[in-house]
Amino acid sequence: MAGPRRRTVRDLRRNNRATVLRKLYFDGPLSRQELGPLTALSSGSISNVVSELVADGLLEEAGSVDSDGGRPRTLLRVAPHCGHLAGVDIGETRVRVELFDLTLNELACVDAPLPDGHHDAQDVVRIVASGLAQVLGEAKVAPDALIGVGIGVPGIVDASDAGGAVGAVVHGQAIGWDAVPLEAMLRDRGELPPELPLFVDNGAKTLGLAEMWFGAGRGARTAVVTLIGSGVGACVIADGVPYQGSSGSAGEWGHTTLRVGGRRCRCGARGCLEAYVGAEALLERWRESGGHWTSTDEEGALAELLADPGAGELLDETAEFLGAGIADLVNLFNPERIVVGGWAGLLLGPRLLEPVRRAAAAYALRHPYAQTTIELGRLGPDAVTVGAATLPLARFLAEGGAAITSGEPIVSGAS
Amino acid sequence: MAGPRRRTVRDLRRNNRATVLRKLYFDGPLSRQELGPLTALSSGSISNVVSELVADGLLEEAGSVDSDGGRPRTLLRVAPHCGHLAGVDIGETRVRVELFDLTLNELACVDAPLPDGHHDAQDVVRIVASGLAQVLGEAKVAPDALIGVGIGVPGIVDASDAGGAVGAVVHGQAIGWDAVPLEAMLRDRGELPPELPLFVDNGAKTLGLAEMWFGAGRGARTAVVTLIGSGVGACVIADGVPYQGSSGSAGEWGHTTLRVGGRRCRCGARGCLEAYVGAEALLERWRESGGHWTSTDEEGALAELLADPGAGELLDETAEFLGAGIADLVNLFNPERIVVGGWAGLLLGPRLLEPVRRAAAAYALRHPYAQTTIELGRLGPDAVTVGAATLPLARFLAEGGAAITSGEPIVSGAS
DNA sequence: CGCGCCCGGATCACGCTGTGAATTTACCCG
DNA sequence: CGGGTAAATTCACAGCGTGATCCGGGCGCG
Numbered sequence: 001m002a003g004p005r006r007r008t009v010r011d012l013r014r015n016n017r018a019t020v021l022r023k024l025y026f027d028g029p030l031s032r033q034e035l036g037p038l039t040a041l042s043s044g045s046i047s048n049v050v051s052e053l054v055a056d057g058l059l060e061e062a063g064s065v066d067s068d069g070g071r072p073r074t075l076l077r078v079a080p081h082c083g084h085l086a087g088v089d090i091g092e093t094r095v096r097v098e099l100f101d102l103t104l105n106e107l108a109c110v111d112a113p114l115p116d117g118h119h120d121a122q123d124v125v126r127i128v129a130s131g132l133a134q135v136l137g138e139a140k141v142a143p144d145a146l147i148g149v150g151i152g153v154p155g156i157v158d159a160s161d162a163g164g165a166v167g168a169v170v171h172g173q174a175i176g177w178d179a180v181p182l183e184a185m186l187r188d189r190g191e192l193p194p195e196l197p198l199f200v201d202n203g204a205k206t207l208g209l210a211e212m213w214f215g216a217g218r219g220a221r222t223a224v225v226t227l228i229g230s231g232v233g234a235c236v237i238a239d240g241v242p243y244q245g246s247s248g249s250a251g252e253w254g255h256t257t258l259r260v261g262g263r264r265c266r267c268g269a270r271g272c273l274e275a276y277v278g279a280e281a282l283l284e285r286w287r288e289s290g291g292h293w294t295s296t297d298e299e300g301a302l303a304e305l306l307a308d309p310g311a312g313e314l315l316d317e318t319a320e321f322l323g324a325g326i327a328d329l330v331n332l333f334n335p336e337r338i339v340v341g342g343w344a345g346l347l348l349g350p351r352l353l354e355p356v357r358r359a360a361a362a363y364a365l366r367h368p369y370a371q372t373t374i375e376l377g378r379l380g381p382d383a384v385t386v387g388a389a390t391l392p393l394a395r396f397l398a399e400g401g402a403a404i405t406s407g408e409p410i411v412s413g414a415s
Numbered sequence: 416m417a418g419p420r421r422r423t424v425r426d427l428r429r430n431n432r433a434t435v436l437r438k439l440y441f442d443g444p445l446s447r448q449e450l451g452p453l454t455a456l457s458s459g460s461i462s463n464v465v466s467e468l469v470a471d472g473l474l475e476e477a478g479s480v481d482s483d484g485g486r487p488r489t490l491l492r493v494a495p496h497c498g499h500l501a502g503v504d505i506g507e508t509r510v511r512v513e514l515f516d517l518t519l520n521e522l523a524c525v526d527a528p529l530p531d532g533h534h535d536a537q538d539v540v541r542i543v544a545s546g547l548a549q550v551l552g553e554a555k556v557a558p559d560a561l562i563g564v565g566i567g568v569p570g571i572v573d574a575s576d577a578g579g580a581v582g583a584v585v586h587g588q589a590i591g592w593d594a595v596p597l598e599a600m601l602r603d604r605g606e607l608p609p610e611l612p613l614f615v616d617n618g619a620k621t622l623g624l625a626e627m628w629f630g631a632g633r634g635a636r637t638a639v640v641t642l643i644g645s646g647v648g649a650c651v652i653a654d655g656v657p658y659q660g661s662s663g664s665a666g667e668w669g670h671t672t673l674r675v676g677g678r679r680c681r682c683g684a685r686g687c688l689e690a691y692v693g694a695e696a697l698l699e700r701w702r703e704s705g706g707h708w709t710s711t712d713e714e715g716a717l718a719e720l721l722a723d724p725g726a727g728e729l730l731d732e733t734a735e736f737l738g739a740g741i742a743d744l745v746n747l748f749n750p751e752r753i754v755v756g757g758w759a760g761l762l763l764g765p766r767l768l769e770p771v772r773r774a775a776a777a778y779a780l781r782h783p784y785a786q787t788t789i790e791l792g793r794l795g796p797d798a799v800t801v802g803a804a805t806l807p808l809a810r811f812l813a814e815g816g817a818a819i820t821s822g823e824p825i826v827s828g829a830s
Numbered sequence: 831c832g833c834g835c836c837c838g839g840a841t842c843a844c845g846c847t848g849t850g851a852a853t854t855t856a857c858c859c860g
Numbered sequence: 861c862g863g864g865t866a867a868a869t870t871c872a873c874a875g876c877g878t879g880a881t882c883c884g885g886g887c888g889c890g
Contacts (some may be wrong), residue, residue, distance in 0.1 A: 008876080008878075009876050011846050012423075014424075016848085044869080044870090047869055048847090048848085066857085068859070068866090071857055071866050072856075073866085094852050156783075158782070222660060238660075249749045249782055250747060255741060255742045255845065258675050269777060270778075320676070327684070328671045328743070333665055334659070335665075364684075365670050367664055370658070371662050382428075423848050423849075423876095427875090431877085447839065457877060459842090486837055487838080489839085548860075663879095831890100834888090834889085835886105837886095839865100840884100841882070842882095845878090846877090847875080847877105852871080852872105854867100855866100855868070858865085
């Protein structure tokens, strides 16, 4: 597979650039002085690295603060407009393209509805490409000012190079995609700069990333963001980076078995977590127990369920299943934090969180459970684009903002 | 917690030493010539690094092979006696201390039985210390020729520094240990060289490591080694290193819930995997369904179960549970390989492997399942010591064989 | 038997790195 | 206007990997 790759003394500089850039990105404006201890670099190196970064336009000065009686320290920050990022959310019902500056402020956004059911991949690719062109135009950003594009898709993304096609391949049963070489198709249109970093990952994972960077997961080094919507998924963060597994399809928590031989799940197996706590399955169970609703969308229906005093038992049972599922995560991953997200998760949260915590405590081992907190997500489902944009951003920071041209094929899931 | 640490140009050399050392360790004798492409180092660097390592006594020449018409290449290999490793297995019924050379050949071994039930930690520590002294004496190895000691314990090892005590703290319900600061106790005896690297980890995990290094897991970068004995555990390897979680207690697969509200498990929860496929639980279930045995030990009893033609249904059910449990691992971790080990796993393997594969295929998602192979372990339960010795060895290789003196507190779980 | 060839390995000049002390710069205060 | 102070830069130094060059051992050809 991948040959061993470690190189020269130049990489030191790249790493130090990355360290400085990251520190400055996350921990606000800092002076060169403070940067030293924080990055374990000597004052000399800080000076060199910073002036290089300033020359490259990645850093800018941001005022200064007095230092009693001496030269004031000048603060540094990442220049928000030194590059732009795009996030794409390919959902089951719409495509959403959003343009951000480096600090992930929204600059422009377009939404394109998608007809129900199967989506011809070619069509979707066209929509994405024109959406990108549109947001760039709206915000008056040149295409080569794009640092990278992240795309969240509904389905499993295979980052392994199997199949011959270069780049990410998407298997999305929900929208009828089977081994769609999304990255190659997008590139082949020739509208994007040929070397533009392109990242494709599961939409649930990108949502999880957003939650980790800017939501309830902030600060945790190892965490699991659970996403409960119509179906159920999860995004596992180990040591600050998404855990990918051998082919990028790790974290399929929804199809974890909670009852051997139990309810039939839409994946074909029996007793999956999703078959009990996914919104679709939950409503189905409500109907079976005599519930009914008038809303035409799942979201409204679920709200009606929550308002029904007769659904208490159903909800308690759901909490037990969800708690047991979370306990599995606690036992297997031993995270510091578990975030319950997804539109259904956020809707159910206020009602279920406490019973879920109790169930998780009962089902999990004491020791790892004591290390974990279970919290509600803080970001809505629209954060998929933000999370997707996070992918090229992470790469950008990790490279120290270097011109990304060389070697290493750019593939989804690259950390 | 841990401040950011990255340093100087000297680390480059350390890394390259490590790369060369590792390559040579795993892929047998190689010439300097071959080493170049394999480590992505220039011939000059290879020359420098190798001569340094030879001067340090870590490498030695191992014959030469003709190169048609030119100067023959001299082969290099790691010097097996340039250092020694000790592995300790603290089991529920005995302590086992084994001494290895660098290639993990056994040099000496002592076994000390432990009385049943609770074990006073102080006693165990004494036994370990004297065991170490004994194997060193038997093999005529000086204590400072020890590269490090690895210890496998039955219980959860907390590597986080909570509690004030420096070093690994062990929570072992099975032997009545609660927050035993094993590392500190061992060091406080003062018999070991004060800077000797000491690693403590769960015995199941060290067994898993052994399987990864020398058994059925060889070559896989991400894998899960499942360990079925009286109880059930697992060792998760992500990208070649053990996945630890936030406090080192990840991989508690045995207490994953397979049936919400199901059988009571000895951990207190209901429906754990262990409550169905652990040997203890399996025998219990056999008894409930009318089985009986004459052996006094679980191993013999399990053999009798396997020989009983009337137990077919029970075994099929067990296979379904085990398959579902493995499917959970496949869905969550997306490994390239799953190894079924542990004494009970190995005993049940020939009978159960096929039905387990079928069940796993049914319960897991198609895509990740297609990426995985499910295999039997190849190492017996005695490999705990080998796996434990693997811990300091990994550190030794990662440090490029550098004198391990400085900085970084030496703690279990350090990768 | 001797010569030339060929290839593995060592050497060396070069450009690059981070370090840390000395130096310069910028601002406040009296 | 000059002294004091602390931030930021500069600079000599040691160390690294690179890759061209050099050395030397053994084979095959004449």
